[in-house]
Amino acid sequence: xxxxxxxxxxxxxxxxxxxxxxxxxxxxxxxxxxxxxxxxxxxxxxxxxxxxxxxxxxxxxxxxxxxxxxxxxxxxxxxxxxxxxxxxxxxxxxxxxxxxxxxxxxxxxxxxxxxxxxxxxxxxxxxxxxxxxxxxxxxxxxxxxxxxxxxxxxxxxxxxxxxxxxxxxxxxxxxxxxxxxxxxxxxxxxxxxxxxxxxxxxxxxxxxxxxxxxxxxxxxxxxxxxxxxxxxxxxxxxxxxxxxxxxxxxxxxxxxxxxxxxxxxxxxxxxxxxxxxxxxxxxxxxxxxxxxxxxxxxxxxxxxxxxxxxxxxxxxxxxxxxxxxxxxxxxxxxxxxxxxxxxxxxxxxxxxxxxxxxxxxxxxxxxxxxxxxxxxxxxxxxxxxxxxxxxxxxxxxxxxxxxxxxxxx
Ligand code: NIG
Ligand code: FE
Numbered sequence: 001x002x003x004x005x006x007x008x009x010x011x012x013x014x015x016x017x018x019x020x021x022x023x024x025x026x027x028x029x030x031x032x033x034x035x036x037x038x039x040x041x042x043x044x045x046x047x048x049x050x051x052x053x054x055x056x057x058x059x060x061x062x063x064x065x066x067x068x069x070x071x072x073x074x075x076x077x078x079x080x081x082x083x084x085x086x087x088x089x090x091x092x093x094x095x096x097x098x099x100x101x102x103x104x105x106x107x108x109x110x111x112x113x114x115x116x117x118x119x120x121x122x123x124x125x126x127x128x129x130x131x132x133x134x135x136x137x138x139x140x141x142x143x144x145x146x147x148x149x150x151x152x153x154x155x156x157x158x159x160x161x162x163x164x165x166x167x168x169x170x171x172x173x174x175x176x177x178x179x180x181x182x183x184x185x186x187x188x189x190x191x192x193x194x195x196x197x198x199x200x201x202x203x204x205x206x207x208x209x210x211x212x213x214x215x216x217x218x219x220x221x222x223x224x225x226x227x228x229x230x231x232x233x234x235x236x237x238x239x240x241x242x243x244x245x246x247x248x249x250x251x252x253x254x255x256x257x258x259x260x261x262x263x264x265x266x267x268x269x270x271x272x273x274x275x276x277x278x279x280x281x282x283x284x285x286x287x288x289x290x291x292x293x294x295x296x297x298x299x300x301x302x303x304x305x306x307x308x309x310x311x312x313x314x315x316x317x318x319x320x321x322x323x324x325x326x327x328x329x330x331x332x333x334x335x336x337x338x339x340x341x342x343x344x345x346x347x348x349x350x351x352x353x354x355x356x357x358x359x360x361x362x363x364x365x366x367x368x369x370x371x372x373x374x375x376x377x378x379x380x381x382x383x384x385x386x387x388x389x390x391x392x393x394x395x396x397x398x399x400x401x402x403x404x405x406x407x408x409x
Contacts, residue, residue, distance in 0.1 A: 010027075010029050011027075014066075017366065027044070029043045032403045039370065060378060063379050063382075067365065067377070068377045073142075073316035074140055075318070075319060079115035079123060089296070095323060105322065106181075117158065132408055135395075137400065141170055141172055144176065153202075167407070171211065173213045177192060177195060196228055200236070215243045217246060222250065223250065234259055241286070241358070242256040244274075249274070253277065253278055258277070263314065270301070270302060278309070285311045289339050300341075314358040331392070
């Protein structure tokens, strides 16, 4: 061998997420070089004595190594508090009623506009750290609590800074089309036109937009309204994802598929034609049980039909202050199984391999294969089914992103 690897990790159990199942390897070994995986397999298949292969050999006495988890749908950069809305919903008000009375997204917009960049970072950072402790090395962060150029910029810069500080890989998503801000009240099309012609190109120019998202729902924007914005994004080379069909079937999943979208998210109400469109386009189904549980919804996403159609399913927290104050991707995995009927294998692939696909990162992360980023999580667990089984189980013992161990507080 020409060059020693930087590191070789030996573990009693490895789950690679490479393939259709867990990809279990007993007495496994992971070689790491220049932040990439240089070997994955059984220790018995190593091409020599461990000490002769790598500069550092780390033998984990117990536990399980998996790909670091991926939370591919979060809104974790926001200011303000909305726990009162939780109490109001418990007392009988609906999410839509609270939004109509000036609460909901607009309440977070007011608080986020007011917060300084430093303040926004200070209050958002612990949320990313909580996900890191839960095994997450890659996360998506959406804007959408600014709804003007200045605040959307502030949110997306904050997201980038979080990645620099924690060492996690952060994918930024521009969600300007989240709600109509007060200054555009009654003029949603003017607002969308401003996003299309001014805000999106300016943010894209600064490298702040890895993907675009929008809220497609009767209480937000229609597919017809969103099409020009998505077309502009695709013209700029920016991939599309969509908050679709959560409260009604409004053709959202089909719109995401029409633009070869990375994912259609929520999709509780998506019907047969939307599922077929997703299957044909390779659009990932982003399953978000947190919002379903927190909002007390009763219509579940069509898991069996998605499975039958061969649509890949991802699972995420949807971490946000209104519909999903969920700080654990493993809790989302549990709920995806217990409430939606996904299998633990599907939920595991949903926060690893398929979550990477939902971010367009499948060549880089989400499974353990030679040449991919060394993004790993080490768990005090015996088997990957336990990632979905526990609600509040032991935090990750260690998490690596690009071969570098994250500081877990
Ligand atoms: O459920 N895209 C829509 N909304 C968020 C919730 C936003 C909020 O209530 O603050 C979601 O993904
Ligand atoms: Fe969301």
